[in-house]
Amino acid sequence: xxxxxxxxxxxxxxxxxxxxxxxxxxxxxxxxxxxxxxxxxxxxxxxxxxxxxxxxxxxxxxxxxxxxxxxxxxxxxxxxxxxxxxxxxxxxxxxxxxxxxxxxxxxxxxxxxxxxxxxxxxxxxxxxxxxxxxxxxxxxxxxxxxxxxxxxxxxxxxxxxxxxxxxxxxxxxxxxxxxxxxxxxxxxxxxxxxxxxxxxxxxxxxxxxxxxxxxxxxxxxxxxxxxxxxxxxxxxxxxxxxxxxxxxxxxxxxxxxxxxxxxxxxxxxxxxxxxxxxxx
Amino acid sequence: xxxxxxxxxxxxxxxxxxxxxxxxxxxxxxxxxxxxxxxxxxxxxxxxxxxxxxxxxxxxxxxxxxxxxxxxxxxxxxxxxxxxxxxxxxxxxxxxxxxxxxxxxxxxxxxxxxxxxxxxxxxxxxxxxxxxxxxxxxxxxxxxxxxxxxxxxxxxxxxxxxxxxxxxxxxxxxxxxxxxxxxxxxxxxxxxxxxxxxxxxxxxxxxxxxxxxxxxxxxxxxxxxxxxxxxxxxxxxxxxxxxxxxxxxxxxxxxxxxxxxxxxxxxxxxxxxxxxxxxxxxxxxxxxxxxxxxxxxxxxxxxxxxx
Numbered sequence: 291x292x293x294x295x296x297x298x299x300x301x302x303x304x305x306x307x308x309x310x311x312x313x314x315x316x317x318x319x320x321x322x323x324x325x326x327x328x329x330x331x332x333x334x335x336x337x338x339x340x341x342x343x344x345x346x347x348x349x350x351x352x353x354x355x356x357x358x359x360x361x362x363x364x365x366x367x368x369x370x371x372x373x374x375x376x377x378x379x380x381x382x383x384x385x386x387x388x389x390x391x392x393x394x395x396x397x398x399x400x401x402x403x404x405x406x407x408x409x410x411x412x413x414x415x416x417x418x419x420x421x422x423x424x425x426x427x428x429x430x431x432x433x434x435x436x437x438x439x440x441x442x443x444x445x446x447x448x449x450x451x452x453x454x455x456x457x458x459x460x461x462x463x464x465x466x467x468x469x470x471x472x473x474x475x476x477x478x479x480x481x482x483x484x485x486x487x488x489x490x491x492x493x494x495x496x497x498x499x500x501x502x503x504x505x506x507x508x509x510x511x512x513x514x515x516x517x518x519x520x521x522x523x524x525x526x527x528x529x530x531x532x533x534x535x536x537x538x539x540x541x542x543x544x545x546x547x548x549x550x551x552x553x554x555x556x557x558x559x560x561x562x563x564x565x566x567x568x569x570x
Numbered sequence: 571x572x573x574x575x576x577x578x579x580x581x582x583x584x585x586x587x588x589x590x591x592x593x594x595x596x597x598x599x600x601x602x603x604x605x606x607x608x609x610x611x612x613x614x615x616x617x618x619x620x621x622x623x624x625x626x627x628x629x630x631x632x633x634x635x636x637x638x639x640x641x642x643x644x645x646x647x648x649x650x651x652x653x654x655x656x657x658x659x660x661x662x663x664x665x666x667x668x669x670x671x672x673x674x675x676x677x678x679x680x681x682x683x684x685x686x687x688x689x690x691x692x693x694x695x696x697x698x699x700x701x702x703x704x705x706x707x708x709x710x711x712x713x714x715x716x717x718x719x720x721x722x723x724x725x726x727x728x729x730x731x732x733x734x735x736x737x738x739x740x741x742x743x744x745x746x747x748x749x750x751x752x753x754x755x756x757x758x759x760x761x762x763x764x765x766x767x768x769x770x771x772x773x774x775x776x777x778x779x780x781x782x783x784x785x786x787x788x789x790x791x792x793x794x795x796x797x798x799x800x801x802x803x804x805x806x807x808x809x810x811x812x813x814x815x816x817x818x819x820x821x822x823x824x825x826x827x828x829x830x831x832x833x834x835x836x837x838x839x840x841x842x843x844x845x846x847x848x849x850x851x852x853x854x855x856x857x858x859x860x861x862x863x864x865x866x867x868x869x870x871x872x873x874x875x876x877x
Contacts (some may be wrong), residue, residue, distance in 0.1 A: 291808075302635035318807035371690060406690035408814055478728060520814045523572070523599045529692055531807040548688035551834070 291319040294535070295330050302333050306567035309393065310484045313411040314526070314538035321533060322397055324352040327558055334343035334537075335563035339391060358396070359556040360550045365559065369448050370443030371547040373410070373520070375540040376561065378441065379434040379466050379495050381475040387482065388467060391412075392559035395537045402552035404515075407528045413488035413542040415524045416478065424478070426501075427489060430511070431474040431486070433498040436466065443493050445549045474500060481541050483569045484538040488542050491515045519544070530557060572600050576607050576616055583614055590677075591743055591769050592697040594827035595811065600818040601681070605635040608681050608820075608843060614635075616848035619673050622751055624848075628653075630737055641680075641842040643835050649737050653844065656835040657731035661805070661813060662778050663829040664846060666725075667780040668719040668752055669760035671858040672867070675846035679822045682815035686837035691813045693756065697773040697827040700763065701808040707803070708763075713772060716758040716807060717783040725779045727834075728837060745777065752863075753870040766826050767858040773827050776800050815842065 297305060308315050322330065331337045337354040339442065341471050347357045347365040380388035396407070416424065439446055477490050484518035499511050528536060538545065590596040600828065603611070612618050618637040620626055625771065626636040629649035642652035665673040682693070694794050700708065726732040762774050784796045813821060848856060 316807075403692065403831065404690070406688070406812060406833070408687070430829070501601060512780055520816070521600065522597075522814075522819050525813045525814070525816075527812040529690055529807075529810070529812045531805070531810070532805045546687065548690065549836070 293324050294320060295322060297330075297333075298353050299333075303567050306334050306564055309539055310542075310564075310568065312483075313413065313542040314409055315538045316526075316528065316534065318531070319533045320397070320535045322535070322558075323348065324355055324558065327395070327397055327560060328351075328352055328354050331537075331560040331562045334567050334568065335565040335569065336390070337560050337562055338440045339561045348376055351528060354560055356559045356561075358559050359555060360553050366547075367442075367446070368550040368553070369446040370549045372441050372443050373544050373546045374441040374492050374494065375490075375544040377490075377540055378492060379436055379469070381434060381467075381473065382479055382490075383470060383475070385482075388485075390563050392483075392540050392564065394540060395477065395535065395560040395561040395562060396416075396530065397558045397560075398532055398534040400533045400554040400556060401529070401548050402555035403529060403531075404548070405529065405550040406548045406557060407545055408525050408547075409528065409532065409536075409538055409543050409545045410519050410525045411522070411543055412491060413481070413484075414488055414520050415519045415521065416487060416489040419518065424487075427518075428476070429476045429502045430498050431500040432471050432491055432492075432511075433472075433474045434476055434495045435469055435497040437495060437497055439494065443546075443549075462553045468498070472498075474498070479541070481539075483540065483564050484539075486542075489515075489518065490541070491519055491544060530555075572598065574603075575601060575753050576603065577610050578814075585850065587849070588616060590822055590824060591766075593821040594697060594762055594844050595693055595821060597822075598814070598820040599679045600816065601818070601820050602818045603625070603681060603736050605632060606841060608679070608829060609635055609637055611817075612677075612679055612845045612847045615678065615852045617772075618845050618847040624781065626873075628691045629739065637845055637847075639844040643838055643846055644841070646737075649739065650736055652841075653737050653784075654726075655731075655735045655737060657735065658727035658832075659725045659832040660727060661692075661780055661829045661831040663723040663775070663825040664776055665775075665825055667720050667777065668776055669718060669752070669754065669758075669859060670764045672752060672863045673825075673860045674848050674856060675745060676825050676849060677822055677847050678825060679820065679843075680815060681821075681843045681845075682817055682819040683841040683843060684837075684839040686840035687814055687816075687818045688833070688836040689814065689823075690833045691815060691841060693811045693813065693823055693828050694804055694807055694830065695811070695828050696750060696776060696804060697766070697771055699804050699806070700772055700774050701702065703803070703809075708772075711803075712761070713787045714762040714791075715776075715785040715788075716762055716781050716796070717754050717757075717759045718777050718780040719754055719782040721779060721782070723779070724807070738823040748791070752867045754782070757783075758785070764826070764858075766824075766832050767856045768853050774800075774804070775826070776804060776829060782796070798822075815840075 343353040627648035627661040642807040643656040794858040
């Protein structure tokens, strides 16, 4: 099996282009150390996460990696995660995104055969709509906030922090923004690098919504989003097995995760941008 | 909206079956079928009558459409739940403990009426895996033989789950409950590497839940060791396609080329209609299947029931 860490610069550029075109790439049977993974991702773009890097789930030697595992001190616990992309509550303001982690890399160190990550391509789902529907969505705006449980699903129980052997190094942690009043963003946006329109849906984080400038109910809007995006034809379902590596664009895709049943499941997660390849 | 499969021309149907024969599976999205439409479509491909005499008379077989089995955690008839209940199911092909050529339902259809977003079906393609082996690995597996039999926990994740499942009982007044389709004795065995009767290509028959004895170049070998070799060779991301079945999805998988596992069913909304069928109406008879095996199955079931 060819090791992607051996990609030439030309292959690396092709890889970034593939991620942008397809929304994600997935490789099997890869062998990375933490150092190799950060180096590989760093060839695509900056791996310096502007929010994380100081938490108990960031290894001190490799703070650009977050360890995703059901263990109490690790990122996101064991529960299901609602559909979301890693922009979460951040808005786009005057065409500029409030966050820079446009790509998420997930590398599987150990597996849970019962845990599935579903990745939906919300760009393709939008672009294949009839023009009339596209126009309807172009007039929708939302306000995003942490509405309590953030992206945690129905099986969420707050972890017992006393079980965690390590604590966060919070000195540089940047809190996610809280949007107030009528602060809002359009749900149809243009990818800052790819240039194509996509539909931005963060189901658990919508706190207000507008259509054509008038405030509308959230629940019917959520159902409309679901009918457009939550369709198998736009979704890739993935059970991570040891050596699998997924990199997904956070504008063109969103993802959900089922609960983790095997406590040994471990992923290494790196947030990246395109600055060292197609966004130089 | 995708084209409804009930409106497929013969040419379109044949193209879909060709995809199935290449990939080991074919998936149709957003179909929204009735039970009658589903059965009618499957019958254009092959015979939907299950050769196991008890199937068709179980609580999970609708009386109007006995060729379907209903898979759900909800009550079906007098059963507390549909076929298999909520348990995880380990990797298996639906031939179960049948050896190569001993069963006729080479195709399993799974049509999704209601979804559980947390339940994943993983489909492992042994034809793809075998094709990508080195010549040395291929030769090794061509010399391996196995004997398959029902084991303690069957395809269930645990023995407790098997014992808990009350779905494998016939409806009141029917002849019998589900029986082990066949039992193999002494040195009865099959090759692990076989030729698919419709493609002529090699694939591997692995039933992790049912390997009872194993041989290499005619000599007995450790079952645990060969199971470990099977796992390392086959259970790899590159050989596996994962599916969360959503409403209107219809998956057909070839039981020679693929085996499948299912994670726990978490949502009571999940309902799947499952027809088992063959290729006989579109591709002709299965050259590997000898119908007289059904007599042997009957005899071996009687013997097994006395064991």
